[in-house]
Amino acid sequence: MVKDKATVVIVGGGATGVGILRDLSMRGIDALLIEKLDMVNGASSRYHGLLHSGARYAVKDQEAARECIEENTILRRIGKSCVEATTGMFVQVEGDDPDFVEPWLKGCKESGIPTREISKEEALRIEPNLSRKLVVAYEVPDGAIDGFRMSWQNLQSAARYGGRYKTYTEIIGVNIENAVVKSITVRDNVTKEEYEIECEILVNAAGPWAGQVAHMAGLECNVSPSKGTLIAFNQRISNRVVNRLRKPSNGDIFVPHGSITILGTSSITIPDPEDTSTSWEEVEELMKTGEGVFEHLRDYRILRVFAGSRPLYVPKGAEGGRNASRGFVTIDHEKEDGLKGMMTICGGKFTTYRLMAEKFCDVLAPKLHNTAKCRTAEEDLVPEVPEAEKKAARQYFPSYGVNLAATRLGVDKFGDVVKTLKEQPETREVLCECENVTMAEIQRIAAEPTSHSVADVRRRTRMGMGTCQGNYCALRSAAVANKLFKNKLEGCNDSLGDMKNFLQARWKGITPVMAGKTLREAEMTRGMYELLFNVNGGRRG
Template sequence: MQYATVVVIGGGATGTGILRDLAMRGIKAVLLEQRDLAYGTSSRFHGLLHSGGRYAVKDPESARECIEENRILRRIGRYCVEETEGFFVRLPEDDEKYEQQWVEACSRLGIPAVPISPQEARRLEPCLSPRIKTVYRVPDAAIDGFRLVWQNAASAAKYGGSIRTYSEVIKIEHVNNRVVGVKVRNTLTGETDAIACDYVINAAGPWVGQVGALAGVTVNVKPDRGTLIAFNHRLSNRVINRLRPPSDADIFVPHGTVSILGTTSVPSDRPDDFQVRTEDVLSQLRVGQVLFENLEKYRILRAFAGTRPLYSSDAKGRAAARTFAVIDHAKTDGLYGLISVAGGKLTTYRLMAEKTVDVVCQYLNIKEPCRTALEPLIPEHPPEKINEARRFFPSFGVEKAVARLGSNLDGVLNRLKQDNTARQLVCECELVTLAEIREVAAMDTSFCLDDIRRKTRMGMGTCQGTFCALRSVGAVVAEGLGKDRTPCGLLKDFLQSRRSGIRPVLWGSQLREAELMRAVYGATLNIDGVVRCERK
């Protein structure tokens, strides 16, 4: 039986952040995730690194946490952050009194909010509506949730932390009101095993309540579904927030060559409520169009949804605070060794991890201070290494590849040096080489093409996998990925996962793109194996 001092449940930003903190303090820990890392909320959001401005008026505690962690993440996770800055924009129909409250709240909380003229704002962002009345610059930024999670995982591994994906905890064992271990089921094979431990940290995001129930305790987390829209254009170079109380469709976040509009807030009974409704997309487009009046002319790439893990005794939706809680169940339920962390935001994940690990350290009498705010997630690549990478990657994709690959850069470079065929691009949209596909396919946390996608962004660009999906299959099969699946099965699962986000926005350019994908795989390649009889 495997043993670890601490078992962490949940493979999002908070869970991997906790694993990293535990490992850096010398505590033996293993993280368990029921699917792939960053499968849940940490990748199903608008990718905004909050300045705190959004919460300044109604949730000052969250706002203060956001601006402090914003500065830390820019420093320790620079390869995950695009320093776009942001605008808060008021339109004629928005309340001037709220603007004054917002300005005063930002000043109290130390959030820089610098007024600029609407003319200057439109010079910097020409697509903005000419109807804007007032504009403020704030230190918002864009952050890549996938990359953040995997770089936390890589840093944790460097210090001895271990990770098991596709490992669902089905029972938290306790004897005489003390945690003694967990029972785990492999979600790919159905096999079960057990891990003995002294402490369990429940960091499962929207699943926190379900995980708590495995130990017989109640954690009052209410999943809240948010739908988001990805456009195949960079509508602005800055995050654009509407200056009004938080509501639907009032944030545009640029990511690389795309923009994400979000989000809705709908209470849900399920943590995996990822179903996107076309009516939610259409309603957001109507609201978002007041900021970008030509919005309907831009192609929608896909729509997706995630659930927020709101922690509150009674408030729901946007009325619930975005602060977090660390729950020591020894004090609340008399169950020693179980600690839950609930609520919060991706922007504050590191702080959540620090406060959670502090509780464990008190029990273990460990005095080692938290260093996660001081040490970068991955070491800075030396200039000579980046210059070497320029020999193999497209000149306009070097910085992108270096940021994405992180600690895997050396492995990919070695593959590129040894095999000239590894230089070919598998995904032109995201500039992903065959060497990179092979490198991540060989990782022990890769089991399907969607796992490759989350690590590399393959299939997340303009074509949504129309061309790169087929190209990648040979590479991943050669590395032994999905041994229990046929190449055709791997390909069909991947295309279906892409299709789920395309289906709610099937009109205009996206409909034509979807029909092209259907023609390539359904007609030309006959992926479904349909037998057609010729007429005599």
């Protein structure tokens, strides 16, 4: 049964997909994006959150390096509230190859990446936790970026131009007639309903799942999922992004985010992109490497470990894993395979998602006789909340809370939340102290049609993503949010079940590092929820 239609249907709700939706919508093309889970549930949120300056690629891939520094500048401008302008530092310690410095500096210069040498004394003053075995340091314009927030702001921007999106909508078939894509069959993963969506062009932007989507159309797409494991620590180890100045390898990037630090990453080729498992061996490898930069790394408590799957495109005969290109590829299946109405984009990195979308849409738009130019670099993703509004609302928020809420919510939702806080004083209660999230904000996000569980609310508000990892806010938020969901995910029919699922997801990231300070914290969590709610080992007694 045909239930919906769009000129272009985009499969995949990561940074690439939402970037394409925004670009097409701004060109006046009717576009619909579908995602089988919640938005930004794959590699676009499961990475270290580095806004690349391009310096990491300056030796091996100068084209990628130039793209990064150009997009770095653009994203800082159009997505101000998503970027923390930390700057970055590339450092060498004793034992690193000194001969790597000269070609790296040459590559940065040729790629247009500004660098500044920092004396050892200045580097240690700026970042006192750095190893005393530091040899040399250079400053570069790296930064930290919130993948969740930037992706959702792309969706908000697209919606202003008529772009549409559906979460928990999974493609299960591609319907072809006479070598032309006519529609796709999808399943609503909340209601389990199956139906068709008609389209003129199907865009496969499914990241590491792109090969599976291509297979539904009888095609092959050589995407090699590469799992990267990362570690989140309970505080800012550094105030700047810190990279190891050497050939890119595992465990050589530290990225500060808010009150935490993320260390990454590994690169392991895997057959199944759903595999986000982590192990103590992977953690130990990252820790040993990381200690070369921050020698007291083991003094910090590990919050959790997580992994994401990179969608690396590997042409036949080429190498995968760490040696695979971080570039992207556009595949026009009409030219390549004789199938009209389907295109695939894969590869790339978060920093260049906007550029990837622009180049891809420059190929797609003429197929629809659309000659509009890309404007995504010219317009901010969302309007900023005026300072006067934030000042007037400060009385309703906890300390620093107003700026955090304004950044998370954007001008429209911020106004709704402030109105609720003003009219209903009980909603001023802070449900998540780590991220300063009020009850009013939880209620506003939970009431949206794309929210079906506390985990969905977490991705939009950062509730449960701070240093306590949901120890205290899981129950409060589940109790408030669950009754507001229009439709609930399986297993989230009541607040206790929703809370249990939320905690189980957090537990997955703690299990591989269950030792020392992390074990003590986990035992406290287990004791609280087992004694108070009889929640034990994922079971309700």
